[in-house]
Amino acid sequence: MVRAWFMDDDTTTDQRLEHHRNPPEYVDLQKLFELSGVEYFKLDPVKYKEEGMLDNIRKQRGYSYEDEITCSRECLPDYENKLKSFFKEHLHTDEEIRFVLDGQGYFDVRDAQDRWIRIEVVAGDIIIIPSGIYHRFTLDVNNFIRAKRYFVGEPVWLPHNRPADDMDCRKSYLNKLKDGFKIETC
Numbered sequence: 001m002v003r004a005w006f007m008d009d010d011t012t013t014d015q016r017l018e019h020h021r022n023p024p025e026y027v028d029l030q031k032l033f034e035l036s037g038v039e040y041f042k043l044d045p046v047k048y049k050e051e052g053m054l055d056n057i058r059k060q061r062g063y064s065y066e067d068e069i070t071c072s073r074e075c076l077p078d079y080e081n082k083l084k085s086f087f088k089e090h091l092h093t094d095e096e097i098r099f100v101l102d103g104q105g106y107f108d109v110r111d112a113q114d115r116w117i118r119i120e121v122v123a124g125d126i127i128i129i130p131s132g133i134y135h136r137f138t139l140d141v142n143n144f145i146r147a148k149r150y151f152v153g154e155p156v157w158l159p160h161n162r163p164a165d166d167m168d169c170r171k172s173y174l175n176k177l178k179d180g181f182k183i184e185t186c
């Protein structure tokens with residue numbers, strides 16, 4: 001089961017630690033969706049091809065692009081700078097979709113009250129981060145993750161660092177947050 005929790009305010013220690021509040025305050029999947037619009041699916045990281053659920057999700061959501069990213073010192077070109085930019089608070093004009101094949105890391109998202117929620121992702125997790133939400137990513141202390149990335153159409157990876165409040169995708173995200181997130185069906 002995915003683990004997610006409200007983060008502490010400590011910005012002085014290693015970003016790759018869990019950064020729980022004291023006592024820890026966990027957020028369940030339903031609450032995570034209501035507070036942020038983040039969606040999550042769990043697949044078997046070994047048998048996912050036979051299971052067919054990934055194909056269903058891809059077809060339903062129209063993901064036409066797929067590639068793979070490995071974040072490790074050995075595999076990711078310009079590792080230090082890339083990790084710095086992943087951890088800068090930013091948003092995208094499109095959803096950020098990741099399917100973790102191996103390793104782990106943390107996606108941090110801002111909720112409606114601007115609190116950080118830390119979401120731990122491990123092998124088998126699919127996370128869908130809405131367009132227009134402020135978020136960031138860090139590896140954990142193991143410094144390794146391998147994930148598939150999906151996109152509708154030609155991929156746009158460009159991060160827009162906070163503040164980006166005038167962007168249309170930000171305004172539309174805030175409207176959805178106000179109205180309450182609903183699962184979109186065809």
Ligand SMILES: CSCCC(=O)/C(O)=C/O
Pocket residue numbers: 069071086096098105135136137145147
């Ligand atoms: C696990 S994929 C690396 C993080 C990333 O691609 C991104 O855009 C973070 O916001």
Ligand SMILES: [Fe+2]
Pocket residue numbers: 090091092096135136159
């Ligand atoms: Fe991002």
